[in-house]
Amino acid sequence: MAKFISIKLLNAQPVWNPGDTILGEVHFTCMEQVDIQSVSVLFQGKAKAKFRRSNGQSTSTFKSKMRLFHSNEILFRGPFTLPKGAMKWPFEFPIPTTCRWATGEGFNQNALFDTSRDQPLPPSFSSSGFTNHKECQVEYALTAVMQTSRTFATNRDFVLPITIIPPRIHEPSQFRPLKLPKAFFVQTLHLDPEVNDRSLTFKEKMRTAFRSETLPRTNFKIQLELPGAALAHGPVNPIMYLEHNLDRSTATEIPIVNLVAFTLNLKHDVVIRTSGLMHDRLQDWSDSRLICNWIGRIPLSERLEVLKSIRPGTVLPPNVTPSFSTHNIVLGYRWKAKYTIECATKRFDAEATGPCAVLGPQNDTPTAILPGLPTSVAQIPIEEEQLPAYSEEGEAIPV
Numbered sequence: 001m002a003k004f005i006s007i008k009l010l011n012a013q014p015v016w017n018p019g020d021t022i023l024g025e026v027h028f029t030c031m032e033q034v035d036i037q038s039v040s041v042l043f044q045g046k047a048k049a050k051f052r053r054s055n056g057q058s059t060s061t062f063k064s065k066m067r068l069f070h071s072n073e074i075l076f077r078g079p080f081t082l083p084k085g086a087m088k089w090p091f092e093f094p095i096p097t098t099c100r101w102a103t104g105e106g107f108n109q110n111a112l113f114d115t116s117r118d119q120p121l122p123p124s125f126s127s128s129g130f131t132n133h134k135e136c137q138v139e140y141a142l143t144a145v146m147q148t149s150r151t152f153a154t155n156r157d158f159v160l161p162i163t164i165i166p167p168r169i170h171e172p173s174q175f176r177p178l179k180l181p182k183a184f185f186v187q188t189l190h191l192d193p194e195v196n197d198r199s200l201t202f203k204e205k206m207r208t209a210f211r212s213e214t215l216p217r218t219n220f221k222i223q224l225e226l227p228g229a230a231l232a233h234g235p236v237n238p239i240m241y242l243e244h245n246l247d248r249s250t251a252t253e254i255p256i257v258n259l260v261a262f263t264l265n266l267k268h269d270v271v272i273r274t275s276g277l278m279h280d281r282l283q284d285w286s287d288s289r290l291i292c293n294w295i296g297r298i299p300l301s302e303r304l305e306v307l308k309s310i311r312p313g314t315v316l317p318p319n320v321t322p323s324f325s326t327h328n329i330v331l332g333y334r335w336k337a338k339y340t341i342e343c344a345t346k347r348f349d350a351e352a353t354g355p356c357a358v359l360g361p362q363n364d365t366p367t368a369i370l371p372g373l374p375t376s377v378a379q380i381p382i383e384e385e386q387l388p389a390y391s392e393e394g395e396a397i398p399v
């Protein structure tokens with residue numbers, strides 16, 4: 001006998017915010033009449049982490065699972081014999097704005113993790129690293145449950161995942177920019193205006209090799225300023241400041257300093273903690289997003305907005321998950337910048353790195369910039385769980 005159960009959302013959207021209300025229906029179709037005990041729908045959020053450790057002979061698995069919230073509603077209660085055909089039951093769930101801890105691991109205090117019971121909902125997230133030996137998920141889902149007899153083994157369960165991205169509570173302007181200075185010292189005959197960029201004569205080469213202390217020199221500092229916070233799908237605008245130290249320079253003219261290469265990556269760091277293992281730091285966990293990779297030539301001035309000059313319109317990818325900290329998972333980000341400068345035919349490479357907070361959308365900003373999930377899922381079995389205690393009785397509505 002063919003029986004199908006699914007969930008249809010009446011106000012479907014790719015991404016949901018805490019405080020939104022989900023309206024939907026549980027649909028059931030059968031080719032002949034069927035006896036049922038109840039129909040219910042469950043709405044819950046979980047934060048899960050797992051770590052596997054192997055010594056070559058055996059493998060130990062450590063897990064943690066936090067219930068962020070748990071709501072359920074009985075839509076229909078029997079026993080009752082449903083006729084052949086299609087039925088549907090409406091439901092409604094408000095998305096909570098904070099977590100409602102029901103179960104979880106008993107961890108010690110750690111300033112890295114947010115252990116408050118009423119903390120904001122973390123965003124939907126999934127990541128794994130190091131050949132899947134370490135993984136974590138923050139997942140939200142609606143589950144339709146039909147109990148067709150008095151034994152739970154005959155339950156028919158189907159799940160519809162949903163994506164939740166909380167709006168930001170801070171603005172980028174509230175975060176101090178990262179100021180990363182680097183000093184450069186150049187000593188070469190090419191600092192002499194009479195030599196400039198031409199090839200050196202034999203005599204000049206000998207002077208460079210054996211009388212370097214007589215060569216003109218210059219000293220300057222470049223400060224790369226990176227944003228302390230950025231928005232998903234928002235602009236990125238590093239700034240370079242050039243400052244010449246004339247007191248330590250003997251060159252007769254201030255030399256031109258060119259930026260000839262610039263690379264910017266946004267790396268994420270995931271920290272999890274599991275039962276039996278306090279926490280495990282996972283840097284560069286399977287994800288490094290390239291924001292810009294440029295080779296060219298542009299003169300540095302006292303202040304240069306780098307990406308506006310070399311890559312106008314550069315933004316973060318739209319599907320970057322906002323930074324968050326919850327009881328057993330922390331997601332953070334950091335910039336990693338590399339650049340090459342040229343002064344008087346000499347080239348110098350430099351690197352800079354620092355933390356960055358990735359912020360979510362505004363309350364009044366459409367959140368459909370992230371890839372969404374289908375509005376209905378059919379025949380997707382999940383692990384059987386005991387039918388939750390009902391909160392409200394409903395009636396079947398013929399289609």
